[in-house]
Amino acid sequence: MLTGFSSNGATACFYNENLSLTKEIITMDLLKEDFVTMESGIAISSDGKKLALAGMNVLYVYDLENENIERLLVHGDRFADNSMEIVTFNSVTFLCENTQIAYCGRGRSISDTTDDELFPICGTVAVNGDHLNIARPSDYVIDTNDIQNRVNRIFMPQEISEPGDFVKNTASLKWLDSKTGLENQFAFSSGDEGCEGVYSSEQGTYAATAVLGESLIIRIYEVSSGSLIHTEEIKNPDKTYFYRIPQIYLFDNSKTALVLPGGGIQELETLVATFTFEE
Numbered sequence: 001m002l003t004g005f006s007s008n009g010a011t012a013c014f015y016n017e018n019l020s021l022t023k024e025i026i027t028m029d030l031l032k033e034d035f036v037t038m039e040s041g042i043a044i045s046s047d048g049k050k051l052a053l054a055g056m057n058v059l060y061v062y063d064l065e066n067e068n069i070e071r072l073l074v075h076g077d078r079f080a081d082n083s084m085e086i087v088t089f090n091s092v093t094f095l096c097e098n099t100q101i102a103y104c105g106r107g108r109s110i111s112d113t114t115d116d117e118l119f120p121i122c123g124t125v126a127v128n129g130d131h132l133n134i135a136r137p138s139d140y141v142i143d144t145n146d147i148q149n150r151v152n153r154i155f156m157p158q159e160i161s162e163p164g165d166f167v168k169n170t171a172s173l174k175w176l177d178s179k180t181g182l183e184n185q186f187a188f189s190s191g192d193e194g195c196e197g198v199y200s201s202e203q204g205t206y207a208a209t210a211v212l213g214e215s216l217i218i219r220i221y222e223v224s225s226g227s228l229i230h231t232e233e234i235k236n237p238d239k240t241y242f243y244r245i246p247q248i249y250l251f252d253n254s255k256t257a258l259v260l261p262g263g264g265i266q267e268l269e270t271l272v273a274t275f276t277f278e279e
Contacts, residue, residue, distance in 0.1 A: 001044045010036040012044075012051065030062065030069060031055055040091035040147045045098040046178075050127070052101045054089035059103055061127060072101065072129050083111035084134045087118055091147035093154050095181040100124050100131075102154065102176060104144040107134060120144050120159060124181065140170055140185075146198075152178050153204030153223065158194055169194045173207060175223065186226025189219060201250035206277075208250055208257065212242045216261055220250070220277045230277035234261060241271055255279075 002013045009028035016022050027036045034055035036042055041054035051062040057075035062068070077086050089105040107121035120142045123134040143159035154176040158169055171194050172187045188194060188209055197210035204223060211217040220230040236242075244263030251258070259273040 001042075003039045003042050005039070010039070010042060012042055025051075025062075027053060031058075031060065034058055038090060038145060040093075040149055041089070043093045043101075043149060045094045047098060050094075050098065052092040052094060054092045054103060054105070056088055059089050059092065059101070059125070061101070072127075073103070073125060073132070077132065083109055084121065084136060085110050086121065086134065090144040091149070093147070093149045093178070095124065095154075095176065095178060097179065098127065100126055100181060102181070104142060104147050104156070106144065107136065122156070137174075140172070140174060142174070148200045150178075150200055150202060150204035153200070154178060155198070155200045155204070155207065157198035173198060173221075175200075175204075175207075178204075186221070186223070188221075189228045193219065197245040197248065199248040199250060201252045203252040205252045206250050206255075208248055210246055210248060212245070214239065214242070216242050216246060216259070218248065218257065218259065220257065222279055227279075229279050232257070232275050232277075234259060234273050236261070236271065238268070240268060 004011050012025040013021060014023040036053055036055060043052045049064055051064060053060040053062060058071050059073040061070050061072050073086060075087060084107045087106045087108055089103055091104040093102050095102050102124050104122045106118040108116060108118050119136055121134055121136050122142055125132045141159045142156045146157050148155040156174045171191045172185055174183060174185045176183055192211055193209040196212045199208040207221045207223050209219050216234040218232045219228055222229050241261040246263055247260040249258040255278060256274060256276050261271050262268045
């Protein structure tokens with residue numbers, strides 16, 4: 001399944017082993033008055049039978065075989081144990097052999113009715129709607145707009161208000177095991193990492209950070225151990241390339257990184273850099 005966005009909103013496209021398009025689902029048509037706002041708001045179960053969709057105010061499960069959609073969670077659902085309620089949904093993914101759905105979004109306190117401040121939340125719910133859990137990480141503010149759903153792991157980089165704001169950053173990365181749902185975390189090698197780009201490979205084996213300055217420093221980590229395995233510096237006489245967070249793609253099998261410095265600055269010619277890394 002591939003996800004794209006157009007004037008019709010998010011669209012899920014399904015392909016067979018020959019890369020022929022077999023099915024197309026326009027989420028705006030499916031959800032009627034609701035819509036999915038980002039790519040990580042659509043997830044497919046590992047058996048290919050269900051979709052999880054994060055609408056603005058509702059979490060849905062869609063049965064691909066029966067073409068039946070159910071509302072699993074809605075705006076205002078509460079978890080009394082820690083006095084929080086859900087306000088919006090951003091990202092979803094399946095966990096624990098497709099028996100649970102993990103979600104991220106925004107929530108608020110129900111114990112303090114005078115405080116309407118929204119804050120990042122994450123949690124899990126069974127695919128039948130039971131066992132709702134809502135959590136607000138106290139020392140690690142998840143960027144709910146940058147959940148990275150990979151084959152074996154889900155990565156949750158931290159939210160930074162602006163480049164260089166290290167107050168909220170713990171220079172570490174949280175991730176979930178897709179099969180067990182267990183949460184893990186490892187520390188980066190330096191305190192200046194995590195604010196200017198965190199990336200993960202398609203299989204979830206490797207993660208990378210970017211640090212901007214007079215050049216671009218990229219550090220590659222082996223996720224299971226949290227070990228730093230490679231550091232690469234990219235230089236260019238035109239320092240404008242290092243004014244914005246780059247795009248970085250990691251490929252597991254070839255152990256190769258593809259880097260696009262400049263973050264899409266239109267005034268610059270596209271600069272492409274590649275390098276390999278070994279454990």
